[in-house]
Amino acid sequence: xxxxxxxxxxxxxxxxxxxxxxxxxxxEDDLRTDSELTFADYHVLVLLSEAPGQRLRMGExxxxxxxxxxxxxxxxxxxxxxxxxxxxxxxxxRRGSEAVLTAAGLLAxxxxxxxxxxxxxxxLMDDLDDAExxxxxxxxxxxxxxxxxxxxxxxxxxxx
Amino acid sequence: xxxxxxxxxxxxxxxxxxxxxxxxxxxEDDLRTDSELTFADYHVLVLLSEAPGQRLRMGExxxxxxxxxxxxxxxxxxxxxxxxxxxxxxxxxRRGSEAVLTAAGLLAxxxxxxxxxxxxxxxLMDDLDDAExxxxxxxxxxxxxxxxxxxxxxxxxxxx
DNA sequence: GTGGTGACGTTGAAATCTGAATAGAAAGGG
DNA sequence: CCCTTTCTATTCAGATTTCAACGTCACCAC
Numbered sequence: 001x002x003x004x005x006x007x008x009x010x011x012x013x014x015x016x017x018x019x020x021x022x023x024x025x026x027x028e029d030d031l032r033t034d035s036e037l038t039f040a041d042y043h044v045l046v047l048l049s050e051a052p053g054q055r056l057r058m059g060e061x062x063x064x065x066x067x068x069x070x071x072x073x074x075x076x077x078x079x080x081x082x083x084x085x086x087x088x089x090x091x092x093x094r095r096g097s098e099a100v101l102t103a104a105g106l107l108a109x110x111x112x113x114x115x116x117x118x119x120x121x122x123x124l125m126d127d128l129d130d131a132e133x134x135x136x137x138x139x140x141x142x143x144x145x146x147x148x149x150x151x152x153x154x155x156x157x158x159x160x
Numbered sequence: 161x162x163x164x165x166x167x168x169x170x171x172x173x174x175x176x177x178x179x180x181x182x183x184x185x186x187x188e189d190d191l192r193t194d195s196e197l198t199f200a201d202y203h204v205l206v207l208l209s210e211a212p213g214q215r216l217r218m219g220e221x222x223x224x225x226x227x228x229x230x231x232x233x234x235x236x237x238x239x240x241x242x243x244x245x246x247x248x249x250x251x252x253x254r255r256g257s258e259a260v261l262t263a264a265g266l267l268a269x270x271x272x273x274x275x276x277x278x279x280x281x282x283x284l285m286d287d288l289d290d291a292e293x294x295x296x297x298x299x300x301x302x303x304x305x306x307x308x309x310x311x312x313x314x315x316x317x318x319x320x
Numbered sequence: 321g322t323g324g325t326g327a328c329g330t331t332g333a334a335a336t337c338t339g340a341a342t343a344g345a346a347a348g349g350g
Numbered sequence: 351c352c353c354t355t356t357c358t359a360t361t362c363a364g365a366t367t368t369c370a371a372c373g374t375c376a377c378c379a380c
Contacts (some may be wrong), residue, residue, distance in 0.1 A: 004277050009285050011294045015300035020180055022227040022307040051214060058329060066181040071367060073330055078366090095328045095361045117164050123310075125169050125304065133172050135295040140175035147182040150283075218359060231337055233360055238336085255345045255358045 023123060030119040035112035040065070040075055041084065042116060045101065045109040048085065054101040057090065061099060084108055183283060190279040193271035200225070200235055201244065202276060205261065205269040207247065214261040217250065223260060244268055 005013060023135035028122070029038045047064055048054050063073040076099050079085045090096035128136070163222035165173060173188055188199045197205070208214050222232040236259050239245045250256035288296070 004274075005281060006295070008290075009293055012288075012297040012300070013280060013285065015297055015304055018226065019304035019307065022311075023233060026224055026307060026310070028246040059327090060299050061178060062329095064178070066178065066185055068368070069318070069329060070331080070369080073293075074366070075309035077330095079237070086293055090328095093328080093376075095331070095373095114164075119191065120173055121165060123307065124303065125165060126175065128169075128299065130168075132295060134288065135292060137172040137175055137181065138301065140172070140179040140293050143284065144175055144182060145286065147179065147186060147283065151182075152185070222359095228338065229359060230339075230361080234336070237360095250358090253346075253358080255343095257359070277371090 026123055027119055029115070031112065031116055034115040035108070036082075037108060037112050040067075041079060042109070042112060044075065044079060044106055045084065045097070045112075048099060048101040049106060049109055054106075055088070055098045057096055057098050060098070077104070099119075166179050186283055187276070187279055190283075191272065191276055195268070196242075196270060197272050200227075200268070202272060204235065204239060204259070205244065205265055205272075208259060208261040209266060209269055214266075215248070215258045217256055217260040218273060219256070240264070 004010075006130065024039070031037055031039055031042060035042075043065060044061065047061060048056060058069070058072055058076070061076075063065075066074065074085060076085060079099075080087055083102060084104055086100045088098050088100055090098050125133075140160055164170075184199070191197055191199055191202060195202075203225055204221065207221060208216055218229070218232055218236070221227075221236075222229055227234065227235065236245060236247065239259075241248055245260060246260045247264055248258050248260055250258050285293075
């Protein structure tokens with residue numbers, strides 16, 4: 001029956017979409033200005049740097065980045081050419097492969113991080129008070145949990 | 161000096177990024193499932209349908225969609241081929257052109273809208289209480305204003 | 321073990337997106 | 351008027367992304 005949003009929620013939705021798009025564009029531009037990395041590159045480096053052994057399976061990485069498998073293949077190939085990561089075939093499962101952070105990759109991350117974090121602060125975080133931060137965290141962590149659950153449910157053909 | 165985010169803001173930032181990415185992907189998938197439109201197509205149709213004369217200048221459209229000029233040119237060409245919009249050269253300014261909504265475009269929008277709005281509700285809005293909606297609206301409208309202002313400032317070489 | 325089934329990544333072709341360069345037209349002096 | 355500058359949108363080449371089809375291997379039941 002209700003196939004629409006009330007006007008407050010519609011305004012909320014629109015502000016969220018437009019501002020997010022604008023923010024991501026801006027961060028991407030900033031990152032390119034003061035490093036040789038894209039936002040995707042940066043994110044890959046962060047995830048690898050935090051992983052045990054500074055390595056992750058392709059599938060795991062794709063899941064966290066919200067990338068399609070083929071997109072990740074391309075992304076890692078690109079970073080491999082630039083020496084930021086290496087590819088190794090997985091010992092336990094010979095179908096799989098893993099991306100490993102290189103010394104150059106870690107260095108690139110260390111150089112880019114201060115600029116990027118400053119960018120995140122000036123464009124977004126500095127303008128939020130603690131209550132707003134708490135609210136956003138609550139909302140988006142809940143959303144993330146739900147969307148991950150939906151995805152897992154739909155990939156499992158445990159229908160019905 | 162502070163070139164990092166405190167841990168709460170970092171968690172907030174990460175949840176926001178990941179969940180947003182996931183949400184946009186999900187909405188895109190839903191839209192494709194029950195219509196022939198992409199999210200960008202849909203957004204163009206919405207903006208045109210609300211514009212006086214159901215037409216907008218390319219630049220205006222690009223600004224609102226947060227698209228680069230060349231991306232918009234491509235987007236509109238694609239929609240033109242599918243009959244969703246038409247292109248007309250602008251009477252007042254012969255450099256410019258405008259995109260006009262067609263009957264088929266309006267129809268496509270009307271058919272897709274209920275599904276898309278349901279999708280937005282089930283994946284996001286239904287889970288938010290009124291206070292959260294108010295918080296998000298406040299935050300993202302403020303962010304949007306600031307980012308638009310930054311963009312305008314940097315395009316104007318009125319440097320000091 | 322053997323065959324079927326599914327999971328993990330990759331590949332190739334086509335669609336889309338970006339950034340620099342460009343054509344065409346308006347605007348503002350001089 | 352003429353010239354220079356700026357604005358609008360498009361074009362082109364190249365980079366990225368998607369989608370579907372594969373190749374390889376693991377897993378499970380027989």
